[in-house]
Amino acid sequence: MKLAYIGTYPPRECGIGTFTQNLAHAMLDCGRGINEIMVIALNDHNLKYSYPPEVKLRINQEQQTDYLEAANFVNLSGADACILEHEFGIFGGLSGVYILPLLHRLNIPLITTLHTILETPSYNEKAILKEICKMSDRIVVMSHKAIGFLVEIYDVPEEKIILIEHGVPDIHFDKEQSRKEFKLTEKKLLMTFGFIGRSKGIETVIKALPQIIKKHPEVLYIVLGKTHPNVLRHSGEEYRNYLHVLIKKLKLKDHVLLLNEFVEEKELFKYLSACDIYITPYLNEAQITSGTLTYAMGSGCVVVSTPYWHAAELIAENKGRLFGFNDSDSLSQVLNELLDKPEVLNEIQKKASDYGQNITWPKIGKKYAELIINVLSEPKESLPKKENIIDPLLLPPFSLGHIKRLTDDTGIIQHAKFGIPNLKEGYCLDDNARALLMVCMSYKQKKDPLALEYMPIYLSYIHYMQNKDGTFRNFLSFNRNFMDEVGSEDSFGRTIWALGYLLGNAPNDAYYQTGKLVFFDAAPNFEKLKSIRGIANTIIGICYYLKTNPADDDMKQCLRKLTDTLVSHYDQNQSENWQWFEALLAYDNGILPLALIHATQVLEDKKVTEVALATMNFLTEHTLKDDYLSVIGNKDWYFKDKERSMFAQQPIDAMAMVLMYHQAFVLSNNRDFLKKLFISFMWFLGENDMRMSLYDFETEGCCDGFESYGVNRNQGAESSLAYLISHLIVLQAYEESFQLEKITAPNTKRLALNGRKHKNSNIVSHRLENAPN
Secondary structure, three states: OEEEEEEOOOOOOOHHHHHHHHHHHHHHOOOOOOOEEEEEEEEOOOOOOOOOOOEEEEEEOOOHHHHHHHHHHHHHOOOOEEEEEEOHHHOOOHHHOOHHHHHHHOOOOEEEEEOOOOOOOOHHHHHHHHHHHHHOOEEEEOOHHHHHHHHHOOOOOHHHEEEOOOOEOOOOOOHHHHHHHOOOOOOEEEEEEOOEOHHHOHHHHHHHHHHHHHHOOOEEEEEEOOEOHHHHHHHOOHHHHHHHHHHHHOOOOOOEEEEOOOOOHHHHHHHHHHOOEEEEOOOOOOOOOOHHHHHHHHOOOEEEEOOOHHHHHHOOOOOEEEOOOOOHHHHHHHHHHHHHOHHHHHHHHHHHHHHHHOOEHHHHHHHHHHHHHHHHHOOOOOOOOOOOOOOHHHOOOOOOHHHHHHEOOOOEEOOEEOOEEOHHHOEEHHHHHHHHHHHHHHHHHHOOHHHHHHHHHHHHHHHHOEOOOOOEOOEEOOOOOEOOOOOOHHHHHHHHHHHHHHHHHOOOHHHHHHHHHHHHHHHHHHHHOOOHHHHHHHHHHHHHHHHHOOOOHHHHHHHHHHHHHHHHHHHHHOEOOEOOOOOEEOOOOOHHHHHHHHHHHHHOOHHHHHHHHHHHHHHHHHHEEOOEEOOOOOOOOEEOOOOOOOOOEOHHHHHHHHHHHHHHHHHHOOHHHHHHHHHHHOOOOOOOOOOOOOEEOOOOEEOOEEEOOEEEOOOOHHHHHHHHHHHHHHHHHHHHOOOOOOOOOOOOEEEEEEEEEOOOOOOEEEEEEEOOO
């Protein structure tokens, strides 16, 4: 029998990785017919690891296509079953959503071990876990409380859930020899190990020590563990430094030792064998599984813990002692009582040791193996496969390589000669606004460090180009001379769009405050706009702002006025066979219906919805045909009752279509919009009138469009940003196709579409339904 495992794996320093390795080898050695294992390992933040031979494939955490390739790899590997180690934080996408497409594509039985089960999950966390449980043949949990959570909160059938406790290495050391080796023969050793962060509550123990040392001056408290990698990335060593200050303040430097190490298992068990009392002082109850607690009890330690879920269950029947959360006084009383009574310590230690003998990895591995055998013996239903409307494997790898080439410390260069920046043309506001939008999206979805690095450059450019009255200049020469006094209304609107998106997705407060300042300095100009595309872009920016600031009635009123203006343009120009805002289809056309689809989400106005749907359908009829996108050419455009222009098709028009169909899907959950979205995106990759790819696989840029003679090989910022924004939308839509990124605002309405035609127009009928919370 051959088994595949998906999870983190050593040498990556991760508790789940250690669990995966121990489980895989325990099952291989248990003598139940498993003769081959293979591991698909999760890499974090593009770090490289020298994995052992059983690791056959690596998944970069935030690279979505890696997950799909892994599914294909497992299906073709000859594996009989797959075991997934699930923890939200080790998988990419929002709440680890990238794992779902992988599981969806598996053709073999799936066993999932859940390391975290939340009592109050977010909408997405709950949806993801429910979907994983549906796709799994069995769910393994490590506590009885976890079973209750899955049944009551996640609607998982109880017969699908199996309780198998966390395994413990079968490693033993002589206590006195270990104490002698660590030079602790004269000490009473208290200990905590594992990754360190604020939630661990180490300060509770440190604050309890003065009362303990009064009676037991021989006490030494060792904290063995590195700062958690996520904590280190976001807060550095702030918590460890706080602990050092606290130790100094309480004059405990001879009684507390903080060892900033991630030790190998043998070394860890040597420390545990030397330990008198092991402490887990976590600050809240919401921990369903604790590997450190299990290791401590399994090695025969006396455990003292706060009553988080796993501890309260594990320490029952006098196998340890509990104390209150963040209660140093209670802890000092418990520890003094135990240290005063060696016979009580010995009794608890024996119970813990007896318990540990039943959960060694050889025994746990055998239980998992028997579970696999039972699952494989069950008859399987042949279920129809869902259609994969979007196939991310058709996409090139997402890369900011060309954007890096175009960007300097001023901003993004607007034009290029082939793939080389054309410095003679300088910079423009349009492109820096698009660039800001793109890097905000990229960082939100992929946590790309380059996106975060470039975010302040583009934001700084926008701030620099703003006039005192809140308007913006557009063009800046390469030697930083202004080229105009006031830019176009289109460039103004695109800037408001980018700023509105930033205000809902800023990675830190400094970027948020700067964006807010520029946004509201510009706000007095919103209602002065005349260009319908400037209005449409501004509407989108305001809608993004209102998503996180729904109580801003003044801004909502401004949105109403701008939306009414756009609708009035439609009323003035539409006729029975011409459902549009102007007497022509010109450029960036999809932005106009897109703006109204955004607005209807906020305003919940039937008229706005009807116009949004009518114009979207009209644009679809004239551009989406024969299963590919045919963009209106910018050479002569398409005037009412005249011939449409075929050439000078440009990437911003394809991007607008991708964005339009995406927002329609978000509001309707109609998968037909996903199909149209993906067809529109494939315009970049050759599904177009010329049957030529505009994406350049060598430079990782996008060509500026195509003319009657062929592709315009210049790769300026506008076209490359249009491609990258569209690429990110496709990846986002692929996640949403698993029904996870639904609108969660409690008062938001969802647009539902069906196929009936309005008797006087092409308007599809609609109704508004409450979105799920």
